Amino acid sequence: MILIVSKEYEKTTIHILEQIDYLGLLYQRINREDAVEVKNIIINNNQIDVKIYNMNSKENIDFNNITAFYCRKGNISYKLNTNHLESISENKQKHILKHLQTEWLTIQSFLFQELHRKKCFSDYEKVDMNKLHQLFLAKKCDIDIPNSLVSTQKKSLQKFQNNHQNNVINKSIQNYFDFVINPYHYFNYTEKVEPTHIENLEENFFSSLLQENLQKLYELRIFFINNDLYASAIFSQSHQNTSIDWRKSTEKSKVIRFVPYTLPSEIKTNILKFINLSGLNTGSIDMIVTKNKKYYFLEVNPSGEFLEMSKSCNYFLDKKVVEFLKSDVL
Known part of the structure; x- marks a missing residue:
């Protein structure tokens, strides 16, 4: 059985699932929007046995049945029930929830580590x-x-730009900026940096990446x-x-x-x-x-x-x- 971890309406995953269906292969799917509950994690000298439950699809998932793991833009998420914390002060709730979140992240990391002992397409921890x-x-x-510079100083950016005949670009250091506030979708592109862009900056600012164009x-x-x-x-x-x-x-x-x-x-x-x-x-x-x-x-x-x-x-x-x-x- 192939376990698919992705998100709803993810285009590439839809194409992969069409191929899986065409070949008649067994699979189960977890979307990052789903809430997952751990039924059992048994660890002893004889075995490691993991069983989880997808609360959205109402499916039990036994890791012993998983032969391959496909991960694309997905996650294994847990919806914390906070009803039992209502009688506790808000300040205490904050600390307890922070601790429980840390506990869940440890479980989540273990689940992915176990999945990566299967044949896996993509590594969640290296996404x-x-x-x-x-x-x-x-x-x-x-x-x-390409020659690259990360700096917080206006003078450094100007020097880099001059060294490359005013032909440099700016891009995100890591991931592209992307969010939606209806009805608008906001995201950034790689752009050419003009001298006036740097001239209008303060002397110091948040770390920015320039590369030669x-x-x-x-x-x-x-x-x-x-x-x-x-x-x-x-x-x-x-x-x-x-x-x-x-x-x-x-x-x-x-x-x-x-x-x-x-x-x-x-x-x-x-x-x-x-x-x-x-x-x-x-x-x-x-x-x-x-x-x-x-x-x-x-x-x-x-x-x-x-x-x-x-x-x-x-x-x-x-x-x-x-x-x-x-x-x-x-």
Whole structure:
């Protein structure tokens, strides 16, 4: 049985489940919106036995029956019943709830550790792998990276910008900023930084990331499962509004071309070194190929999107993911 941990209406997971249904494979699903209750965790010299209950789907989940684990943008959550705390002062409630939350996080971590002893697609604990550390690992694997600066000082940003002929970009240090306040959806893009942007800053501010703006020929999206690489070239330079961040496509520029791409052997070797060093077994790597044909690593997203490149390049990656999950080879 395959355990799916995701969130409601997650597009990639829907495609994976269609393949699982087509093959007639058994699965159970936990969404991050669901409330899960621990029935039993038995740990002794003879066994480790874990049974949980999904309060939304009304299903018992026995870890002994799980052969593979798929995790994408999901979590195992617990809804705490606070009725028994009503007679306790608010100040005491706060401390008790904080302690119970810590207790649950320990249980949650144990559940994921047990699931990762199965065959697993994606590592829950590495979903937010530090992107600054990613740059360090890439450099360690002989992959070029863009010159980067994280600073809180206006003078440092101005110096960095001057050193790169006023051609730098600003991006999130870790995750993109994304939230909804109806009826609006707010999120940030990677943007080019103009001199006036820095001039208008205070002398000190919260840590910000600048990178040199590489003169790209095209971008690469490289999806991997273990050591199998599936590369696609993205011609985002075809449209001005997508030249810095291809996610800014509009109706006029939405047809951004994804084409299959063959990686040079040296780049492929170094990427495989990076994958092994990072400890990831799946993810989407973003790179840039510059006009002078140099390859630069940008980041790896352990739960990166791959449906668009899969469809455009006929890679059938959803099928390959399910084949991996159902394979008898651990």
